Amino acid sequence: MKVSVVCPVYNGAEYLQKLFSKIREQEKIEFVEIIVPVSKSKDGSLEEAKKYANLAYEVKTFNHAKTRHEAALKAKGDYLVFITQDIIPVDSLWLYNLIKDLDKNTIAAFSKQIAYEEHGEIEKLIRDFNYPDTKRVCNLENSKINGRKNIFYSDASSAILRKEFFKLGGYDFLVPTSEDNILSNNIVKNGKSFIYQPESKVYHSHRLSLKDTYNRYRAIGQFEKLYEKEIDFSKTNGEGKKLVLFVLKKLLKKAKLMDICYFGVDMFIRLLGYRRGANEIKS
Structure with missing residues (x-):
């Protein structure tokens, strides 16, 4: 299982050592490549990323979609894994569980997110609602059963077969946010499936003003x-x-x-x- 992990970073130096160490500790994976596009930061993020990544480079103009797409073009893995700088894998099988069920029909998956303890009860409950313990298959056949959740997808921790990603056009567009919704919608419209995989777990939540x-x-x-x-x-x-x-x-x-x-x-x-x-x- 050859995996390329793409992690956009902006003022994220404090996260990188722990995050990338956890990624390197993942089991049942043949090869992990870490690619880090770094938006211009004030905290030495680029220098810090270069310590741990296979490839880290500065991005002049960040876009949620285009920046990820350009990083994916540099990837060598059979699987593209997109993450954000503020996640932490819960265990050493996060990555294996994320990609283990992918095939020519089920081409993508995303992880269960668990709120950080310090982010409070509301954030915990929102994550519990959006990321239950039950696996969900999203495709044209299940659109009525899943409702709005049929295109719910988060690339805070997600994986997709590299060949299928580029067949669908990938993230080769400009968008203000929610690039992952466009990708998930394209997967379903093109007759493929993606899964919500609760066995793959990450800590991820926000404390927003x-x-x-x-x-x-x-x-x-x-x-x-x-x-x-x-x-x-x-x-x-x-x-x-x-x-x-x-x-x-x-x-x-x-x-x-x-x-x-x-x-x-x-x-x-x-x-x-x-x-x-x-x-x-x-x-």
Whole structure:
């Protein structure tokens, strides 16, 4: 199993030693190549990446899709694994479990994400909702069963067969965010499958300010408006309501009153940012 790991980095020097050490410790893998495109950083990220990566280079202009695509063009592995700088593999079989079920029909997979303990109860519950313990196969046949989750995919920790990635056009486009949704939609539209693989586990979560949350969902609103003719986002609101009810039910059961209040504000900010972003794009 020859694997190329692509990890874009921006001001991420503090993460790299631990992250790349964990990747080098992965078992049942024949060869692991680490490729790191580094956006101009102030913390010595490029120099730090060069200590551990097979290839690290500076990127003048970062884009969520194009930067990953250009790194993939440099890869030698049969599998392309895309990660972000702020994940940590839970165990030494994260990588093997991520790619073990891939074949000519099931060409991609993504990992279960577990919230960092220090990021709080709300973030933990959101991850629990989005990343359950049950494996899910996403394709044309399962679109009605899976609903909005049929194109839910995260390249915070994901893998795809290299040949199939380029057949689909890869990430060779410019986009404000959600490049992984375009790829997952292309996989399904072209009659292939991808899987949510809960046996492959990473720690990954965020502690965003309300301002950062607003800007993030503003970008998502822009993205979904831009691609509404290509991707079916009709079930997004329904999935959002399920998430809210799931989290509120769990918080109420634990009597987390302060968390309930904050969660309400957080959801309002997300909705506000999303609608603002969508309204900024002309039909």
